[in-house]
Amino acid sequence: MPQSFQLRIHLAAAVLILLAGCATAPDPSPPPKVDLPNQWTDAAIASSAVAPIGWLETFNAPQLEALIAAAFEQNPTLQIAAARLDQAAAEFGITRADQLPSANLGLNAARQRISTFGPQSTGGVRFDNYDLSLNLSWELDLWGRLRQLSSARIAQFQASAADLEAARLSLAAQVTKGYFNLIAARTQVELAEATTQTFQSNLNSLEERYQKGLSEGLELRLQRRQTAQAQAERSQAQRQLDQVAKSLERLIGRYPSGQASQENAGSLPQLLPFIPAGLPADLLTRRPDLIAAERQLAAADTTLAATRKDWLPRISLTASGGTSSQEFNNLLDGDFSVWSLAGNLTQPIFQAGRIRASIDRTAALRDQAIANYVDTALQAFFEVETTLAAESYLQSELTHLSTAAREAAQAVQLAETRYQRGTTEYIEYLNTQREAATIRSQFTATQNLLLQNRVDLYLALGGPILSLP
Secondary structure, X not given: OXXXXXXXHHHHHHHHHHHHOOXXXXXXXXXXXXXXXXXXXXXXXXXXXXXXXXXXXXXXXXXXXXXXXXXXXXXXXXXXXXXXXXXXXXXXXXXXXXXOOEEEEXXXXXXXXXXOOOOOOOOOEEEEEEEXXXXXXXXXXXXXXXXXXXXXXXXXXXXXXXXXXXXXXHHHHHHHHHHHHHHHHHHHXXXXXXXXXXXXXXXHHHHHHHHOOOOOHHHHHHHHHHHHHHHHHHHHHHHHHHHHHHHHHHHOOOOXXXXXXXXXXXXXXXXXXXXXXXXXXXXXXXXXXXXXXXXXXXXXXXXXXXXXXXXXXXXXXXXXXXXXXXOHHHOOOHHHEEEEEEEEEEOOOOOOOHHHHHHHXXXXXXXXXXXXXXXXXXXXXXXXXXXXXXXXXXXXXXXXXXXXXXXXXXXXXXXXXXXXXXXXOHHHHHHHHHHHHHHHHHHHHHHHHHHHHHHHHHHHHOOOOOOOO
């Protein structure tokens, strides 16, 4: 699995550390005020231990891993999230620059003409002046305001890194679900083709018997209807396969030609009997979107603290040095040097409510971050609980459908035997075939739904895609 996006995170983090200097990330914000249970509601299928391997490896599908690797390299949505991480690192660099002295090198040239009047008028005098200077300025961060702003930017960078990881998890889950949809859709096509062939064979036999006067027209028309319906369902399955294939190709960054429908994707995998869900409290530190929400809250808290210091006086130092001469050739001559050093202290007195409004605005953003944190946490717990419950229901449904499919297949054999003996009406035989085909299709669809739900559960838990090396 390519590690280009992990490498991007590590490089950006290294640059951030070099730029940060004395600025550090803010401390973690307290967890949301939600009463968390000691275990998940459906603890019967959820293991309290964290799995030692990534969830993708539980499916044992090398072809799927290759598709996800391609999506990580080519998917535009993931590239947008990666670019936002770079943006966050750059924005920190801008904020960090305010803590350091700034230097500017200036070269000025001016020409002035003064006209003279009177008895001895010269018609005007021309003056040339050239200045070469190095100007320095630095705001002394006595109250830590600038350090807090830099610290908030670090938290925002960490949130962007978590957003990128969340985007990777989401993309991996979408590709995995698309891959299973592709296998299920192809299986449905195969089932539809097999059913159509069976019904067509029955129709050919009835056509021959009808021509010989050995069967009634009703049986023939019923078989024609059933065969036509099977052909329509086959076309529907083929259409769904084409749509699923194109959707998967779009996810991995390929042109949606539908070529994936022709590629061999194997069969639907078997699931592990246990689910490493961990504990509810673990979700707060494991799931990327919750990590991002917490870092955004920490950034809002730190920004609010920095904004409140706008009431305090600011002290800045300025210095300049260089040369000034009426001759350009003398600019590098030390005899024409000039310099200045100044200190500046400003204390806000009247800002027409600007500072108060800025503090209120930042406090409102902090309140939004708190609410977003709580909402994200509740949504995360909701997703885990609902997918855990769905796992139990789908497992039970699949077990019953497996039994129904087995009994339906045996019923078809018995109905066919009885029809040939003349003890069963043909319409009963047709209904038995139709029901058997429907149950086989339902079993495949439910098998896929169980896999889809397991992927949603892994995504809701925020676990790693692959094992750490």
